[in-house]
Amino acid sequence: MITAKHTCTALLLAGLLTGCGEKFLDVSPNDSVTEENFYKTETDAIQATNAVYSELGKGGQYNYALWGIGEIMSDNSFTGGGGGGDGAEHQQLDNFNIAATNPLTTRLWGGCYVGIGRANTVIQRVPGIAAMSPAIRQRCIGEAQFLRAKYYFDLVRAYGDVPLITVPPTSLAEVNIARTPAAQVYDQIVKDLEEAAANLDVSYGGADLGRATKGAALGLLAKVQLTRGNKAEAARRAREVIALGKYRLWANYADNFKVGNENGQESLFEVQYVSGLNGYTFDGLGFVGNEFFGPRGQGLTPQGGYGFNIPEDEFVAGYETGDLRRDVTIWKPGDAYPDGGSQPAFLPGSPSGYGCKKWFVGKTSTNIWDSPLNFPVLRYAEIYLILAEAVGPTPEGLEAINKVRRRAFGLPIETASARDLTVGTPNFDEAVLRERRYELAFENDRWFDLKRTGKLLTVLAPKRIKPFNVLLPIPQNERDANPNLSQNPGY
Incomplete structure (x- = not known):
């Protein structure tokens, strides 16, 4: 749910939450920020803009939801894990038996709207800050426009019609609105990106490396x-x-x-990750893929490897002979491990002995779910x-x-x-x-590619996809909070 806390007072969140990347990350607490004293200086504007980025690296985007939807829901991979009920929320996606309470689809919606709420506040408030460089002002607005477009692009592709909110609401009535036609949402995405392209520089360096x-x-x-x-x-x-x-x-x-x-x-553009700052959480500052995709129980990652997101046999067989991307992307039986071992012919959750290798970095620290490897968006x-x-x-x-x-x-x-x-x-x-x-395997594009090319139902027929599964369910908690939100057919 987009609450007043997420929107009307997003400036509080902007000051309290960290930014997105190792180059422009601010992890210092800032517990004296109030609505009255924020959005006064250039530093305030930069901190607020950094907070728009921060949702990219969390569970509502690249650290949980998108690899479940973009890959496991496609023909590239299946759940894996320990078998049985392990990864039940991923199995719902894998089998197209998706509840409106599914944690991944719920987090995607929520994470996108938190990011949108922060972007809306930056776009509204930063132009009024007098004590800042015009160039930094323009950059902050452009970054917020780019990120708002990115979040809405994920929403409209996944759910179809979604509420379009482009200014911070001042009342609950302005939050609890009906879904906006997808074509109108796309028009706003295009507008935001055109304006962002005009506002942003070709490159940023030093402490600003990694910005849009x-x-x-x-x-x-x-x-x-x-x-x-x-x-x-x-x-x-x-x-x-x-x-x-x-x-x-x-x-x-x-x-x-x-x-x-x-x-x-x-x-x-890529999501910025750092290691050493989070444990058992999808919402820390490191990428969980190293641990979650690591060969299960093989001791190559801090917790031994969980073995999720397993490549389908058909996907592996589809590589052309001599394609060097295969050995970068997947583990296959017999592949050498850094510690001298090798990939078994069978693992729990992976009967053919395959695994997702692209995000493997090994034991980079003593922490848990905290790989420092950035995730490429484009x-x-x-x-x-x-x-x-x-x-x-x-x-x-x-x-x-x-x-x-x-x-x-x-x-x-x-x-x-x-x-x-x-x-x-x-x-x-x-x-x-x-x-x-x-080329883009395990970069969270495949499900969206099949959908936009009209091949989703045909290609995924073996997974028992149903026609209404071309859209995800609107999260039940959002519908409970907002009586104007209709559900997609079939759910």
Whole structure:
């Protein structure tokens, strides 16, 4: 529920909660902030903006909800874990028997609206702060616009029509509104991203490394337009990202997923994580994937590994021979461990002995669920794939997708190869979707890709998906609090 605490007094939360990244993270307590004394200085504006980022790294986004919805609900993976009732909330998604009380779908809704509430307050209050640099003011507003668009994009893709709130409510009546048509929500997303692109710089460095940039806004705008089926606009925005001249593919696919390369040359935007500051929580400052996806009981992570998010056999079998992304993305039987052991042929929850490897960092500290590895929200490789899908098997589209493919096979990125797709490649749209599947595996895109391309019901038929499962249930606690919220059909 979006309460008055989440919206009308979001400035309190902005001062009390931490920011999002290791570069611009403020973890000092600030217990004297009040509504009367906040939003007076440039520091206040920056702290409030940092708080808009903070929900990205929590359980309502990348630390819990999105890997359940984006991957386990898709054909990429299944629940795994210890079997039986372990991970019951993930099993509901996996089996498309989703209750309106499901914790993951509930947290996605709540986390997005907390972030939206904070963004609304920044956008409303920061312009009135006189004691700050005009450049910082513009940046803070642009960051809030970008993040509000990102949260709404997740909501509208998952639930369809959702309440559109763009100013801090001043009464409960302004919170308890009905769902807004999805087309109108998308219009606001596009508007926010266009304005964010105008407000943000191409890059930020030093203590501000990791903040949203012009490239992040343009890249997300390209993805939004592709989702809406507006291919011409998607292509235009993808070209604008490329024209910035800021981004390059790593020669080695694995370099995208190394702590030392965070916010690197291929990164448009990523969730910032740090280790050593949280224990058993989805809402700390570290990423839980190292522990939750680690090979179950093998002792490679602080708690031994929980073995969730297990790659489907069909997904693993789909890798082309020589695709170097496979060994970066999955554990397979016989793979060597850092401690000298190897991946067994069978593990609890993984009868074929597979596991999700992409987010493995090992025992980075004595803490628990606290991997320092950032999570990429947008990579330059995806911009090429968006462009390829948008323009089809034209010379431009073929070169875009082939850059990604060449890298996947360890070939020079700018040189034509035997691995290239050609104008004669059959079913080019299918080829692009397949390339997205393996390039972006376990980056929480697959379910959304199947949905936007109209393939969800066909591809997931073996998982007993039902037609109404193209939308998630509106959380029951939200409907209990807001009598104007209707439920999606089937739930």
